[in-house]
Amino acid sequence: MTTVATTGPSAAAAPTATASTAGTPTAPGSPWPASTRTRPGGDLAVGGVGLAEAADRFGTPLYLLDEQELRARARAYRAALPHAEVHYAAKAFLCSAVANWVEEEGLGLDVCSVGELQLAAAAGFPPQRMLLHGNAKSPEELRLALRLRVGRIVIDGLAEIPRLAALTVADEPQRVLVRVLPGVAAGHHAAVRTGVAGQKFGFPIEGGDAAEAVRRVLAQPGLRLAGLHCHLGSQITDPEPFLAAIDRITALLAGIRDEHGVELPELDLGGGHGVAYLPGDPELDLAEYARLVTARLAAACAAHGLRVPRLLVEPGRAVVGPAGVALYRVLAVKHGTDGRVFAAVDGGMSDNPRPALYGSRYTARLVGRASHAEPVPIDVVGRHCEAGDVLVPGAHLPADLRPGDLLAVPVAGAYQLSMASTYNLVGRPALIAVRDGRARQLLRRETVEDFLRREVGR
Numbered sequence: 001m002t003t004v005a006t007t008g009p010s011a012a013a014a015p016t017a018t019a020s021t022a023g024t025p026t027a028p029g030s031p032w033p034a035s036t037r038t039r040p041g042g043d044l045a046v047g048g049v050g051l052a053e054a055a056d057r058f059g060t061p062l063y064l065l066d067e068q069e070l071r072a073r074a075r076a077y078r079a080a081l082p083h084a085e086v087h088y089a090a091k092a093f094l095c096s097a098v099a100n101w102v103e104e105e106g107l108g109l110d111v112c113s114v115g116e117l118q119l120a121a122a123a124g125f126p127p128q129r130m131l132l133h134g135n136a137k138s139p140e141e142l143r144l145a146l147r148l149r150v151g152r153i154v155i156d157g158l159a160e161i162p163r164l165a166a167l168t169v170a171d172e173p174q175r176v177l178v179r180v181l182p183g184v185a186a187g188h189h190a191a192v193r194t195g196v197a198g199q200k201f202g203f204p205i206e207g208g209d210a211a212e213a214v215r216r217v218l219a220q221p222g223l224r225l226a227g228l229h230c231h232l233g234s235q236i237t238d239p240e241p242f243l244a245a246i247d248r249i250t251a252l253l254a255g256i257r258d259e260h261g262v263e264l265p266e267l268d269l270g271g272g273h274g275v276a277y278l279p280g281d282p283e284l285d286l287a288e289y290a291r292l293v294t295a296r297l298a299a300a301c302a303a304h305g306l307r308v309p310r311l312l313v314e315p316g317r318a319v320v321g322p323a324g325v326a327l328y329r330v331l332a333v334k335h336g337t338d339g340r341v342f343a344a345v346d347g348g349m350s351d352n353p354r355p356a357l358y359g360s361r362y363t364a365r366l367v368g369r370a371s372h373a374e375p376v377p378i379d380v381v382g383r384h385c386e387a388g389d390v391l392v393p394g395a396h397l398p399a400d401l402r403p404g405d406l407l408a409v410p411v412a413g414a415y416q417l418s419m420a421s422t423y424n425l426v427g428r429p430a431l432i433a434v435r436d437g438r439a440r441q442l443l444r445r446e447t448v449e450d451f452l453r454r455e456v457g458r
């Protein structure tokens, strides 16, 4: 089975031999960016930039984004789904440079807050190509979205319908989608499974909530219902749930046609496309997804006598996740009498809450020096005041790992910096973009001065 990575940029990685075990950066199926190269002396380069040199120059913890990897992934989506609209899900990670890159690659943008909306707009992203989500959109958000003329707003609750309609006028209707729940459960953790009833998002198809939401939207002259939306969950590696969702949503589209005499022109299948975090992990095969989804949509529409709606997709993780690398400095190595080894690094659950939240698995690799020591299981832990602050349990790292060493963790681009906190008043890390041997700082490290500046009346 081919994968997102093998149909996209990572396929370009030229395999070269390395001495490491888990996380071998340039092997087929590797989770590292395609530009990753081993360097003499045990270092790695990503985007032509040596990791040890980057750590010295910008400090640690440091996040790197490989611009070409991200762009190639965005392009792979456009190529695989040439008739669809691909909206990058900003929640995975957003800064101005990322907004510019995805815009230049022809993607739209899925935003879900005033922050994402305003930052993208300030970066020059055209609001017409944005789509606003949210289960709790504030009046401020709705007003801003309308003022900026955001392309689509996704309705996620009945109360939102009259609230939004009250801000619109019939001769300039706002294009909207209705978020429905097809009753398909998928995703890597219960907290991110959003395709079924019993959680806060969307309107269940079963039982009639979705049909009722559609009725109410169609009754509002200020709203133009363009179609239906669903987002099943995140980190889905099998296309089957998307196909099941298509069947159920197409049946609803037929019901809407029968009841209202309208054929909705758009279907947004959301994101959730899974990537490999560990070598050999399954990931969603983009080419296969595109082929199966396109064929199933055509078949389901034909069965109901419907015109095929325009497809929209909203990948976040699959665009930015594998383009990111996190770089940490080891601060302490503790050898327990039970033989257990802990390597404590200068980041942790504040820059990557995913292991603590979902039990997410990562690999870690020593960079910046060569080691011929035997790889042994070492728990890479963070610096925060919780025993659960474990970044990589049982990482295979050289037995001579010591304070001062650098550890690199791939697939760090999605839902890490975007979910980062300042727990223990540890400032959020700096972020650099790497490309063609050049490093450009995108975000500076957060400092104590930043914390003090927020205090009022000090």
Ligand SMILES: Cc1ncc(COP(=O)(O)O)c(C=O)c1O
Binding pocket: 089, 091, 092, 110, 133, 192, 231, 233, 234, 235, 270, 271, 272, 273, 314, 315, 316, 317, 318, 414
């Ligand atoms: C509505 C919506 N669209 C798109 C995404 C992007 O998901 P992913 O990053 O898993 O592709 C999410 C988050 O899961 C979402 O909630």
Ligand SMILES: N[C@@H](CCCC[NH3+])C(=O)O
Binding pocket: 091, 192, 234, 235, 354, 358, 414, 415, 419
């Ligand atoms: N934060 C989740 C993904 C949530 C996607 C948002 N709907 C993760 O890291 O896996």
